[in-house]
Amino acid sequence: MGKPTRWVTETGPEHSQWYIDRFRRLAAEGVDLAGEARLVDTLVPPGSRILDAGCGTGRVGAALAARGHTVIGVDADPALIEAARADHPGPRWLVADLADLDLAAAGEPEPFDAAVVAGNVMAFVAPGTEAAVLRRIAAHLRPDGVVAVGFGLDRGYRLADFDDDATAAGLRREHRFATWDLRPWREDSDFAVTILRRPAD
Template sequence: MAEQSIWMRKVAADPDHSTWFIERFRSMARAGDDLAGEARLVDAMLPRHARILDAGCGSGRVGGALAEAGHDVVGVDVDPALIEAAEQDHPGPRWLVGDLAELDLPAQGVTTPFDAVVCAGNVMTFLAPTTRRDVLRHFRTHLAPDGRAVIGFGAGRGYEFDEFFADAAAGALEPDLLLSTWDLRPFRKDSSFLVALLRPA
């Protein structure tokens, strides 16, 4: 069994953490905030009706927007409270409780491969460090040969970008395009955020 994620450790320490997270994004949606930037990037790189895995989907913000754009979305998150919120707020995609470090969607009756895997919202930094390479390997396993994984997270969260690139290489994923924001600004050595589009090596 995989080491418990940093996210679930936070939930164990504060049982209201998931509720706070869910309400935070519901409040932002009610205020009319733009919550679909990641989904717009992923939508732009795919044809209509693409198959997308929203890995670490949270309460469904990104996967829900991609489903509304006409894609076939499966979302997976380790936190049952977030999956319940995704089902309530974004009906349509298939939302599953699951640990990304042990991801085996065919065993759950989900047909693979996917045209894209999206992992937004700093999910990579909430994983247990010992599971990061396993998670990236699972992303590669679930991707179509010409598919891409789109992964975004910020600096200063305990996961250095160089370490991520090494982990991705170990998982047979290589950079296709590196950005510093979801609105397509180029990645530089001093960038405080990374959006990595990775292809199977």
């Protein structure tokens, strides 16, 4: 593991359990937690190999696995990975730091057709590692692989910096929306969902 993530430095020791309990409660209440997965499912062929980067408790990856995809989920928080393994058997859930991600070393050498980076992950990585995170995600994609990234714009990571970091990682922006259900992007939007692609050439 590299530098401590903002998930660790900007929250208290009870935050992970609060987060786990929150999503378990929402699931028990029947709240729709699969919006990100529905979007990603439209971007790839059936039976694709998908990286859930910053998977948290596994809700997005589990929904993609239920749609027939092979999912590998990674998160730096061992408590969240433990919850994902308990609540969503099927996908492989791994503790890993996105800034130095090396899934080949963890026995997953095959490239991915897509990656999803949901739940404000980019705002919670360690300060100064955002570009490295995007580079490591891109390095795990096959040529022409796609990345869907969503985060709130009130969390300290400027959208212009994200765009620069994505370009530096070799990713090309294809689309931008204001929500995961594809509402149009506007300059005053407070959330951004960006679809990126690793060029095939």
